[in-house]
Amino acid sequence: MKVCMRCLSPGTIPSFLRKSTCIRGVSCVTQSYIYPSRRWFGQPAAQTHPHLIKEGEVTPGITKEEYRNRRHLLSSLALQTEKSRNHIMLVPSATKQFMSQKIPYPFHQNTDFLYLCGFMEPDSLLVMEFNHFESANTTLFVPKRNIEEEKWDGPRSGIEGTIQLTGVDRAFNNTEIEGYLSRYLCDNSDFVLWYNEKAIVNRSLQEGVLKNFVREDKHYKNENVITVLQALKVLKSSTEIEIMKKSCAIASQSFIEVMKYSYPGVNEHYLYAKMDYECRIRDAEILAYPPVVAGGNRANTIHYINNNKIVEDGDLVLMDAGCEYHGYCSDITRTWPVSGKFTDEQRCIYDIVLRIQKKCLECCVPGQTMNKIYVYMLDLMGKELQTIGVIPRNCSNLIEAAKPFCPHHVSHYLGMDLHDTDHVTTNQQLQPGMVITIEPEFRGMGIRIEDNVLITSSKPEVLSSGAPKEPEEIEKIMAR
Numbered sequence: 001m002k003v004c005m006r007c008l009s010p011g012t013i014p015s016f017l018r019k020s021t022c023i024r025g026v027s028c029v030t031q032s033y034i035y036p037s038r039r040w041f042g043q044p045a046a047q048t049h050p051h052l053i054k055e056g057e058v059t060p061g062i063t064k065e066e067y068r069n070r071r072h073l074l075s076s077l078a079l080q081t082e083k084s085r086n087h088i089m090l091v092p093s094a095t096k097q098f099m100s101q102k103i104p105y106p107f108h109q110n111t112d113f114l115y116l117c118g119f120m121e122p123d124s125l126l127v128m129e130f131n132h133f134e135s136a137n138t139t140l141f142v143p144k145r146n147i148e149e150e151k152w153d154g155p156r157s158g159i160e161g162t163i164q165l166t167g168v169d170r171a172f173n174n175t176e177i178e179g180y181l182s183r184y185l186c187d188n189s190d191f192v193l194w195y196n197e198k199a200i201v202n203r204s205l206q207e208g209v210l211k212n213f214v215r216e217d218k219h220y221k222n223e224n225v226i227t228v229l230q231a232l233k234v235l236k237s238s239t240e241i242e243i244m245k246k247s248c249a250i251a252s253q254s255f256i257e258v259m260k261y262s263y264p265g266v267n268e269h270y271l272y273a274k275m276d277y278e279c280r281i282r283d284a285e286i287l288a289y290p291p292v293v294a295g296g297n298r299a300n301t302i303h304y305i306n307n308n309k310i311v312e313d314g315d316l317v318l319m320d321a322g323c324e325y326h327g328y329c330s331d332i333t334r335t336w337p338v339s340g341k342f343t344d345e346q347r348c349i350y351d352i353v354l355r356i357q358k359k360c361l362e363c364c365v366p367g368q369t370m371n372k373i374y375v376y377m378l379d380l381m382g383k384e385l386q387t388i389g390v391i392p393r394n395c396s397n398l399i400e401a402a403k404p405f406c407p408h409h410v411s412h413y414l415g416m417d418l419h420d421t422d423h424v425t426t427n428q429q430l431q432p433g434m435v436i437t438i439e440p441e442f443r444g445m446g447i448r449i450e451d452n453v454l455i456t457s458s459k460p461e462v463l464s465s466g467a468p469k470e471p472e473e474i475e476k477i478m479a480r
Helices: 064-079 111-117 147-153 158-166 174-187 209-215 225-233 238-261 268-280 296-300 344-362 370-387 398-405 471-478
Strands: 057-059 087-092 098-100 125-130 137-142 170-173 191-194 219-223 292-295 316-321 323-325 332-337 435-438 451-454
Touching: 057 064, 064 087, 064 111, 064 125, 064 225, 087 111, 087 209, 087 225, 111 125, 111 225, 125 174, 137 158, 137 174, 158 170, 170 174, 174 209, 219 225, 238 268, 238 316, 238 323, 238 332, 238 451, 238 471, 268 292, 268 316, 292 296, 296 316, 332 471, 344 370, 344 435, 344 451, 344 471, 370 398
Parallel strands: 087 191, 137 170, 191 219
Antiparallel strands: 087 125, 125 137, 292 316, 316 332, 435 451
Protein backbone atom coordinates (compact mmCIF):
# COMPACT_ATOMS: atom_id res chain seq x y z
CA MET A 1 0.00 0.00 0.00
CA LYS A 2 1.38 3.40 -0.98
CA VAL A 3 1.04 6.20 1.54
CA CYS A 4 2.29 9.73 1.93
CA MET A 5 4.46 9.60 5.06
CA ARG A 6 4.88 13.33 5.54
CA CYS A 7 3.56 14.96 2.34
CA LEU A 8 7.02 16.31 1.77
CA SER A 9 7.89 18.54 -1.14
CA PRO A 10 9.50 16.82 -4.14
CA GLY A 11 12.84 18.49 -3.45
CA THR A 12 13.16 16.88 -0.02
CA ILE A 13 12.71 13.31 -1.22
CA PRO A 14 15.46 11.39 -3.06
CA SER A 15 14.44 10.32 -6.54
CA PHE A 16 14.65 6.63 -5.66
CA LEU A 17 11.89 7.14 -3.07
CA ARG A 18 9.49 8.89 -5.45
CA LYS A 19 7.15 6.01 -6.06
CA SER A 20 3.75 7.65 -6.45
CA THR A 21 1.79 10.84 -6.10
CA CYS A 22 -0.35 11.72 -3.08
CA ILE A 23 -3.61 13.69 -3.15
CA ARG A 24 -1.62 16.91 -3.01
CA GLY A 25 0.21 16.00 -6.17
CA VAL A 26 3.59 15.46 -4.54
CA SER A 27 5.89 12.44 -4.64
CA CYS A 28 5.78 10.39 -1.45
CA VAL A 29 7.43 7.41 0.20
CA THR A 30 5.72 4.06 -0.18
CA GLN A 31 4.92 1.99 2.85
CA SER A 32 6.50 -0.99 1.10
CA TYR A 33 9.84 0.81 1.18
CA ILE A 34 9.68 1.52 4.92
CA TYR A 35 8.09 -1.86 5.74
CA PRO A 36 8.95 -4.42 3.05
CA SER A 37 6.26 -6.93 2.14
CA ARG A 38 8.23 -9.71 3.81
CA ARG A 39 7.04 -10.18 7.41
CA TRP A 40 9.43 -8.74 9.99
CA PHE A 41 9.64 -9.86 13.62
CA GLY A 42 11.11 -8.46 16.80
CA GLN A 43 13.79 -11.17 16.77
CA PRO A 44 15.57 -13.40 14.25
CA ALA A 45 13.20 -15.71 12.37
CA ALA A 46 13.49 -18.19 9.52
CA GLN A 47 12.03 -15.62 7.11
CA THR A 48 14.54 -12.91 8.02
CA HIS A 49 17.60 -14.79 9.31
CA PRO A 50 17.78 -18.09 7.41
CA HIS A 51 21.48 -18.35 8.31
CA LEU A 52 20.47 -18.61 11.99
CA ILE A 53 16.96 -20.05 12.15
CA LYS A 54 15.49 -23.02 10.32
CA GLU A 55 11.82 -23.42 9.47
CA GLY A 56 9.93 -24.56 12.56
CA GLU A 57 12.47 -23.13 15.00
CA VAL A 58 11.73 -20.27 17.38
CA THR A 59 15.33 -19.72 18.47
CA PRO A 60 18.42 -21.29 16.87
CA GLY A 61 18.17 -25.06 17.25
CA ILE A 62 15.02 -25.00 19.42
CA THR A 63 11.74 -25.79 17.65
CA LYS A 64 8.18 -24.77 18.43
CA GLU A 65 7.56 -28.39 19.34
CA GLU A 66 10.32 -28.40 21.94
CA TYR A 67 9.00 -25.21 23.53
CA ARG A 68 5.49 -26.69 23.50
CA ASN A 69 6.80 -29.85 25.14
CA ARG A 70 8.51 -27.81 27.86
CA ARG A 71 5.23 -26.09 28.69
CA HIS A 72 3.42 -29.43 28.76
CA LEU A 73 5.98 -30.94 31.13
CA LEU A 74 5.84 -27.88 33.35
CA SER A 75 2.06 -27.99 33.65
CA SER A 76 2.21 -31.74 34.35
CA LEU A 77 4.65 -31.17 37.19
CA ALA A 78 2.56 -28.34 38.60
CA LEU A 79 -0.63 -30.42 38.53
CA GLN A 80 0.94 -32.96 40.87
CA THR A 81 0.50 -30.45 43.71
CA GLU A 82 -3.28 -30.00 43.22
CA LYS A 83 -5.05 -32.13 40.62
CA SER A 84 -8.60 -31.02 41.40
CA ARG A 85 -8.17 -27.26 40.89
CA ASN A 86 -7.62 -24.84 38.05
CA HIS A 87 -4.09 -23.48 37.72
CA ILE A 88 -2.77 -20.24 36.27
CA MET A 89 0.94 -19.55 35.77
CA LEU A 90 2.40 -16.08 35.25
CA VAL A 91 5.94 -15.62 33.93
CA PRO A 92 6.98 -12.05 33.03
CA SER A 93 9.67 -11.13 30.55
CA ALA A 94 12.47 -8.72 31.35
CA THR A 95 12.18 -5.02 30.60
CA LYS A 96 14.68 -2.61 29.06
CA GLN A 97 17.30 -1.04 31.28
CA PHE A 98 18.82 2.33 30.43
CA MET A 99 22.37 3.67 30.74
CA SER A 100 21.02 7.21 30.56
CA GLN A 101 18.04 8.96 29.08
CA LYS A 102 16.91 7.04 25.97
CA ILE A 103 20.17 5.08 25.75
CA PRO A 104 19.37 1.43 26.53
CA TYR A 105 21.70 -1.32 27.63
CA PRO A 106 21.68 -4.31 25.26
CA PHE A 107 18.50 -6.20 26.13
CA HIS A 108 18.81 -9.59 27.79
CA GLN A 109 15.67 -11.67 28.23
CA ASN A 110 14.56 -13.27 31.48
CA THR A 111 15.75 -16.83 30.90
CA ASP A 112 12.81 -18.45 32.74
CA PHE A 113 10.45 -16.69 30.32
CA LEU A 114 12.70 -17.45 27.34
CA TYR A 115 12.91 -21.15 28.25
CA LEU A 116 9.13 -21.53 27.94
CA CYS A 117 8.42 -19.71 24.69
CA GLY A 118 11.57 -18.37 23.00
CA PHE A 119 10.10 -14.88 22.71
CA MET A 120 12.79 -12.20 22.94
CA GLU A 121 10.88 -8.93 23.19
CA PRO A 122 10.70 -6.95 26.45
CA ASP A 123 7.61 -6.07 28.52
CA SER A 124 5.78 -9.28 27.73
CA LEU A 125 3.92 -11.81 29.87
CA LEU A 126 3.42 -15.55 29.49
CA VAL A 127 0.15 -16.88 30.94
CA MET A 128 -0.52 -20.61 31.15
CA GLU A 129 -3.92 -21.93 32.22
CA PHE A 130 -4.52 -25.63 32.85
CA ASN A 131 -6.26 -28.24 34.96
CA HIS A 132 -6.45 -32.01 35.27
CA PHE A 133 -8.89 -32.28 32.36
CA GLU A 134 -7.40 -29.80 29.88
CA SER A 135 -3.82 -29.34 28.71
CA ALA A 136 -2.17 -25.97 29.14
CA ASN A 137 -3.52 -23.07 27.14
CA THR A 138 -0.71 -20.57 26.55
CA THR A 139 -1.21 -16.85 25.98
CA LEU A 140 1.47 -14.26 25.31
CA PHE A 141 0.95 -10.56 25.96
CA VAL A 142 3.40 -8.60 23.83
CA PRO A 143 4.32 -5.00 22.95
CA LYS A 144 1.83 -3.40 20.59
CA ARG A 145 3.06 -2.55 17.11
CA ASN A 146 3.84 1.16 16.84
CA ILE A 147 5.29 2.62 13.66
CA GLU A 148 6.86 5.62 15.37
CA GLU A 149 8.55 3.60 18.12
CA GLU A 150 9.67 0.92 15.67
CA LYS A 151 11.57 3.57 13.73
CA TRP A 152 13.85 3.86 16.76
CA ASP A 153 13.85 0.37 18.27
CA GLY A 154 13.28 -1.88 15.27
CA PRO A 155 10.31 -4.04 14.33
CA ARG A 156 7.98 -5.73 16.78
CA SER A 157 6.31 -9.04 16.16
CA GLY A 158 2.83 -7.90 17.16
CA ILE A 159 -0.05 -10.27 17.82
CA GLU A 160 -0.06 -12.16 14.52
CA GLY A 161 3.71 -12.32 14.31
CA THR A 162 3.99 -13.66 17.85
CA ILE A 163 1.62 -16.55 17.16
CA GLN A 164 3.34 -17.30 13.85
CA LEU A 165 6.78 -17.16 15.43
CA THR A 166 6.24 -19.04 18.72
CA GLY A 167 3.23 -21.28 18.10
CA VAL A 168 1.48 -20.25 21.33
CA ASP A 169 -2.30 -20.58 21.43
CA ARG A 170 -3.14 -16.89 21.67
CA ALA A 171 -1.51 -13.47 21.80
CA PHE A 172 -2.72 -10.04 22.84
CA ASN A 173 -1.18 -6.61 23.21
CA ASN A 174 0.36 -6.07 26.64
CA THR A 175 -2.08 -3.22 27.24
CA GLU A 176 -4.76 -5.88 27.68
CA ILE A 177 -3.14 -7.73 30.60
CA GLU A 178 -5.17 -6.02 33.30
CA GLY A 179 -8.53 -6.64 31.62
CA TYR A 180 -7.66 -10.27 30.89
CA LEU A 181 -6.68 -11.01 34.47
CA SER A 182 -9.74 -9.18 35.80
CA ARG A 183 -11.97 -11.41 33.70
CA TYR A 184 -10.09 -14.45 34.95
CA LEU A 185 -10.87 -13.45 38.55
CA CYS A 186 -14.55 -13.05 37.67
CA ASP A 187 -14.67 -16.58 36.28
CA ASN A 188 -12.36 -18.37 38.75
CA SER A 189 -11.68 -18.67 42.47
CA ASP A 190 -9.77 -21.05 44.71
CA PHE A 191 -7.35 -21.64 41.86
CA VAL A 192 -3.63 -22.40 42.23
CA LEU A 193 -1.52 -19.40 41.28
CA TRP A 194 2.02 -20.04 40.07
CA TYR A 195 3.97 -16.82 40.30
CA ASN A 196 7.28 -15.70 41.80
CA GLU A 197 6.54 -12.43 43.60
CA LYS A 198 10.05 -12.02 44.99
CA ALA A 199 12.05 -12.09 41.76
CA ILE A 200 11.54 -8.66 40.20
CA VAL A 201 12.43 -8.82 36.51
CA ASN A 202 9.89 -6.26 35.28
CA ARG A 203 9.15 -3.74 38.01
CA SER A 204 6.39 -1.74 36.32
CA LEU A 205 4.44 -4.88 35.39
CA GLN A 206 5.04 -6.77 38.61
CA GLU A 207 4.41 -3.90 41.01
CA GLY A 208 1.35 -2.82 39.06
CA VAL A 209 -1.03 -5.21 37.36
CA LEU A 210 0.40 -8.47 38.72
CA LYS A 211 0.61 -7.20 42.30
CA ASN A 212 -3.03 -6.14 42.14
CA PHE A 213 -3.98 -9.57 40.77
CA VAL A 214 -2.33 -11.27 43.73
CA ARG A 215 -3.87 -8.83 46.22
CA GLU A 216 -7.36 -9.80 45.15
CA ASP A 217 -6.62 -12.99 47.12
CA LYS A 218 -8.98 -15.22 45.16
CA HIS A 219 -6.41 -17.95 44.74
CA TYR A 220 -6.28 -21.05 46.91
CA LYS A 221 -2.51 -20.74 47.25
CA ASN A 222 0.46 -19.19 45.49
CA GLU A 223 3.23 -21.57 44.50
CA ASN A 224 6.67 -20.48 43.30
CA VAL A 225 6.82 -21.25 39.59
CA ILE A 226 10.62 -21.21 39.71
CA THR A 227 10.71 -24.40 41.80
CA VAL A 228 9.04 -26.58 39.18
CA LEU A 229 10.50 -24.69 36.24
CA GLN A 230 14.08 -25.19 37.35
CA ALA A 231 13.46 -28.88 37.95
CA LEU A 232 13.02 -29.03 34.16
CA LYS A 233 15.74 -26.55 33.20
CA VAL A 234 18.46 -28.43 35.08
CA LEU A 235 18.09 -31.42 32.73
CA LYS A 236 19.22 -30.43 29.25
CA SER A 237 17.64 -31.84 26.09
CA SER A 238 19.80 -33.26 23.30
CA THR A 239 19.36 -30.00 21.40
CA GLU A 240 20.41 -27.90 24.36
CA ILE A 241 23.45 -30.10 24.87
CA GLU A 242 24.57 -29.55 21.27
CA ILE A 243 24.25 -25.79 21.70
CA MET A 244 26.22 -25.91 24.95
CA LYS A 245 28.93 -27.99 23.30
CA LYS A 246 29.27 -25.28 20.67
CA SER A 247 29.34 -22.54 23.32
CA CYS A 248 32.16 -24.35 25.13
CA ALA A 249 34.05 -25.02 21.89
CA ILE A 250 33.93 -21.33 20.95
CA ALA A 251 35.22 -20.24 24.35
CA SER A 252 37.88 -22.96 24.39
CA GLN A 253 39.33 -21.95 21.02
CA SER A 254 39.22 -18.31 22.07
CA PHE A 255 41.29 -19.12 25.16
CA ILE A 256 44.02 -20.48 22.90
CA GLU A 257 44.12 -17.25 20.93
CA VAL A 258 44.26 -15.17 24.11
CA MET A 259 47.16 -17.27 25.41
CA LYS A 260 49.02 -16.73 22.12
CA TYR A 261 48.43 -12.99 22.39
CA SER A 262 49.72 -12.71 25.98
CA TYR A 263 53.10 -11.11 26.72
CA PRO A 264 54.87 -9.46 29.67
CA GLY A 265 53.59 -5.91 30.10
CA VAL A 266 50.19 -6.59 28.51
CA ASN A 267 47.20 -4.72 29.89
CA GLU A 268 44.55 -7.00 31.37
CA HIS A 269 42.00 -5.03 29.38
CA TYR A 270 43.68 -6.07 26.12
CA LEU A 271 43.23 -9.73 27.05
CA TYR A 272 39.57 -9.02 27.89
CA ALA A 273 39.10 -7.40 24.47
CA LYS A 274 40.88 -10.27 22.73
CA MET A 275 38.59 -12.83 24.38
CA ASP A 276 35.50 -10.84 23.46
CA TYR A 277 36.65 -10.49 19.85
CA GLU A 278 37.61 -14.15 19.41
CA CYS A 279 34.27 -15.36 20.81
CA ARG A 280 32.21 -13.02 18.64
CA ILE A 281 33.97 -13.88 15.37
CA ARG A 282 33.12 -17.52 16.13
CA ASP A 283 29.41 -16.60 16.29
CA ALA A 284 28.90 -16.10 20.02
CA GLU A 285 26.48 -13.26 20.63
CA ILE A 286 28.17 -11.87 23.75
CA LEU A 287 30.45 -12.86 26.59
CA ALA A 288 28.42 -14.75 29.18
CA TYR A 289 29.53 -12.44 32.01
CA PRO A 290 32.14 -9.78 32.78
CA PRO A 291 35.32 -11.84 32.67
CA VAL A 292 37.97 -12.04 35.33
CA VAL A 293 41.35 -11.17 33.79
CA ALA A 294 43.70 -11.01 36.73
CA GLY A 295 47.48 -10.78 36.72
CA GLY A 296 49.57 -11.75 39.72
CA ASN A 297 48.11 -11.21 43.18
CA ARG A 298 44.88 -9.76 41.77
CA ALA A 299 43.82 -13.32 40.93
CA ASN A 300 43.17 -13.83 44.66
CA THR A 301 40.12 -11.57 44.32
CA ILE A 302 37.59 -14.15 43.16
CA HIS A 303 35.40 -11.74 41.21
CA TYR A 304 38.06 -9.27 40.09
CA ILE A 305 36.60 -7.53 37.03
CA ASN A 306 38.44 -4.19 36.94
CA ASN A 307 40.83 -5.72 34.39
CA ASN A 308 42.92 -2.56 34.10
CA LYS A 309 46.37 -3.40 35.44
CA ILE A 310 49.59 -4.38 33.68
CA VAL A 311 50.59 -8.05 33.85
CA GLU A 312 54.26 -8.02 34.78
CA ASP A 313 56.94 -10.43 33.63
CA GLY A 314 56.84 -13.50 35.87
CA ASP A 315 53.13 -13.11 36.74
CA LEU A 316 50.45 -15.66 36.15
CA VAL A 317 47.28 -14.66 34.34
CA LEU A 318 44.00 -16.07 35.62
CA MET A 319 41.16 -15.69 33.13
CA ASP A 320 37.63 -16.74 34.05
CA ALA A 321 35.52 -16.22 30.93
CA GLY A 322 32.88 -17.76 28.72
CA CYS A 323 30.48 -16.86 25.97
CA GLU A 324 26.77 -16.95 25.34
CA TYR A 325 25.86 -18.83 22.18
CA HIS A 326 22.18 -18.92 21.17
CA GLY A 327 21.17 -18.36 24.78
CA TYR A 328 23.48 -20.90 26.48
CA CYS A 329 26.59 -20.13 28.54
CA SER A 330 30.07 -21.52 28.84
CA ASP A 331 32.19 -20.81 31.93
CA ILE A 332 35.88 -21.69 31.78
CA THR A 333 38.91 -20.69 33.82
CA ARG A 334 42.52 -21.12 32.83
CA THR A 335 45.75 -19.90 34.43
CA TRP A 336 48.97 -19.41 32.49
CA PRO A 337 52.37 -17.68 32.80
CA VAL A 338 52.44 -14.41 30.89
CA SER A 339 56.17 -14.94 30.20
CA GLY A 340 55.42 -18.28 28.54
CA LYS A 341 56.94 -20.58 31.14
CA PHE A 342 55.94 -21.54 34.69
CA THR A 343 58.47 -21.00 37.46
CA ASP A 344 59.22 -24.03 39.63
CA GLU A 345 57.06 -22.69 42.45
CA GLN A 346 54.16 -21.87 40.07
CA ARG A 347 54.43 -25.28 38.45
CA CYS A 348 54.33 -27.05 41.83
CA ILE A 349 51.06 -25.39 42.88
CA TYR A 350 49.57 -25.58 39.38
CA ASP A 351 50.17 -29.35 39.25
CA ILE A 352 48.45 -29.74 42.62
CA VAL A 353 45.35 -27.89 41.44
CA LEU A 354 45.33 -29.82 38.17
CA ARG A 355 45.57 -33.20 39.92
CA ILE A 356 42.71 -32.27 42.23
CA GLN A 357 40.59 -31.04 39.33
CA LYS A 358 41.08 -34.23 37.35
CA LYS A 359 40.08 -36.37 40.34
CA CYS A 360 36.97 -34.24 40.90
CA LEU A 361 36.03 -34.58 37.22
CA GLU A 362 36.04 -38.36 37.63
CA CYS A 363 33.38 -37.96 40.34
CA CYS A 364 30.90 -36.32 37.94
CA VAL A 365 28.69 -39.38 37.52
CA PRO A 366 25.01 -40.14 38.23
CA GLY A 367 24.26 -40.55 41.93
CA GLN A 368 27.06 -38.25 43.07
CA THR A 369 26.28 -34.76 44.44
CA MET A 370 28.11 -31.48 44.04
CA ASN A 371 28.36 -31.09 47.81
CA LYS A 372 30.11 -34.46 48.12
CA ILE A 373 32.52 -33.47 45.35
CA TYR A 374 33.20 -30.21 47.21
CA VAL A 375 34.10 -32.04 50.43
CA TYR A 376 36.23 -34.49 48.45
CA MET A 377 38.05 -31.58 46.81
CA LEU A 378 38.82 -29.99 50.18
CA ASP A 379 40.15 -33.29 51.52
CA LEU A 380 42.39 -33.67 48.46
CA MET A 381 43.57 -30.07 48.80
CA GLY A 382 44.38 -30.58 52.45
CA LYS A 383 46.46 -33.69 51.79
CA GLU A 384 48.31 -32.08 48.87
CA LEU A 385 49.15 -29.00 50.93
CA GLN A 386 50.42 -31.19 53.74
CA THR A 387 52.95 -32.74 51.39
CA ILE A 388 54.50 -29.34 50.63
CA GLY A 389 54.32 -28.07 54.21
CA VAL A 390 51.56 -25.47 53.77
CA ILE A 391 49.30 -27.36 56.21
CA PRO A 392 50.93 -29.05 59.23
CA ARG A 393 51.21 -32.84 59.20
CA ASN A 394 49.44 -33.08 62.55
CA CYS A 395 46.37 -31.13 61.41
CA SER A 396 43.26 -32.84 62.77
CA ASN A 397 40.72 -31.28 60.40
CA LEU A 398 42.06 -31.12 56.85
CA ILE A 399 38.77 -30.00 55.31
CA GLU A 400 38.52 -26.87 57.48
CA ALA A 401 42.23 -26.19 57.05
CA ALA A 402 41.87 -26.32 53.24
CA LYS A 403 38.85 -23.98 52.99
CA PRO A 404 40.82 -20.71 53.04
CA PHE A 405 42.73 -21.90 49.95
CA CYS A 406 39.49 -22.54 48.02
CA PRO A 407 36.81 -20.43 49.71
CA HIS A 408 34.11 -21.01 47.09
CA HIS A 409 32.15 -24.10 46.13
CA VAL A 410 33.84 -26.34 43.60
CA SER A 411 30.79 -26.56 41.34
CA HIS A 412 27.57 -24.98 40.11
CA TYR A 413 24.93 -25.77 37.49
CA LEU A 414 25.38 -24.26 34.03
CA GLY A 415 22.92 -23.54 31.24
CA MET A 416 20.98 -20.50 30.06
CA ASP A 417 22.32 -18.69 33.12
CA LEU A 418 25.88 -18.73 34.35
CA HIS A 419 24.81 -19.95 37.79
CA ASP A 420 21.88 -21.85 36.36
CA THR A 421 18.89 -23.19 38.30
CA ASP A 422 19.93 -21.66 41.62
CA HIS A 423 16.83 -23.12 43.33
CA VAL A 424 18.05 -26.66 42.66
CA THR A 425 19.98 -27.88 45.68
CA THR A 426 23.63 -28.83 45.38
CA ASN A 427 22.69 -31.91 47.42
CA GLN A 428 20.62 -33.28 44.54
CA GLN A 429 22.04 -36.39 42.94
CA LEU A 430 23.59 -35.78 39.56
CA GLN A 431 21.60 -37.08 36.59
CA PRO A 432 22.34 -37.52 32.89
CA GLY A 433 21.61 -34.26 31.10
CA MET A 434 22.92 -31.97 33.84
CA VAL A 435 25.81 -29.65 33.03
CA ILE A 436 28.01 -28.47 35.89
CA THR A 437 31.37 -26.79 36.47
CA ILE A 438 34.38 -28.15 38.34
CA GLU A 439 36.69 -25.36 39.52
CA PRO A 440 39.21 -25.97 42.33
CA GLU A 441 41.49 -23.09 43.22
CA PHE A 442 44.61 -22.31 45.21
CA ARG A 443 44.04 -18.90 46.72
CA GLY A 444 47.39 -17.37 47.56
CA MET A 445 49.10 -17.81 44.24
CA GLY A 446 45.88 -17.24 42.31
CA ILE A 447 45.52 -20.48 40.36
CA ARG A 448 42.13 -21.84 39.28
CA ILE A 449 41.22 -24.42 36.64
CA GLU A 450 37.56 -24.69 35.63
CA ASP A 451 35.85 -26.99 33.16
CA ASN A 452 32.26 -27.52 32.05
CA VAL A 453 31.05 -31.09 32.41
CA LEU A 454 28.09 -32.96 30.96
CA ILE A 455 26.74 -35.74 33.16
CA THR A 456 26.05 -38.84 31.07
CA SER A 457 24.85 -42.34 31.89
CA SER A 458 28.48 -43.47 31.99
CA LYS A 459 31.61 -41.35 32.27
CA PRO A 460 31.59 -37.54 32.38
CA GLU A 461 32.05 -35.56 29.16
CA VAL A 462 34.22 -32.47 29.53
CA LEU A 463 32.70 -29.94 27.14
CA SER A 464 35.57 -27.48 27.57
CA SER A 465 38.35 -29.97 26.87
CA GLY A 466 39.47 -27.84 23.91
CA ALA A 467 40.88 -25.23 26.29
CA PRO A 468 44.44 -26.30 27.13
CA LYS A 469 45.25 -26.96 30.79
CA GLU A 470 48.24 -29.31 30.69
CA PRO A 471 51.24 -27.11 31.58
CA GLU A 472 53.37 -28.48 28.74
CA GLU A 473 50.63 -27.70 26.22
CA ILE A 474 50.19 -24.20 27.59
CA GLU A 475 53.93 -23.50 27.36
CA LYS A 476 53.99 -24.85 23.83
CA ILE A 477 51.17 -22.50 22.80
CA MET A 478 52.87 -19.57 24.50
CA ALA A 479 56.10 -20.31 22.63
CA ARG A 480 54.48 -19.75 19.22
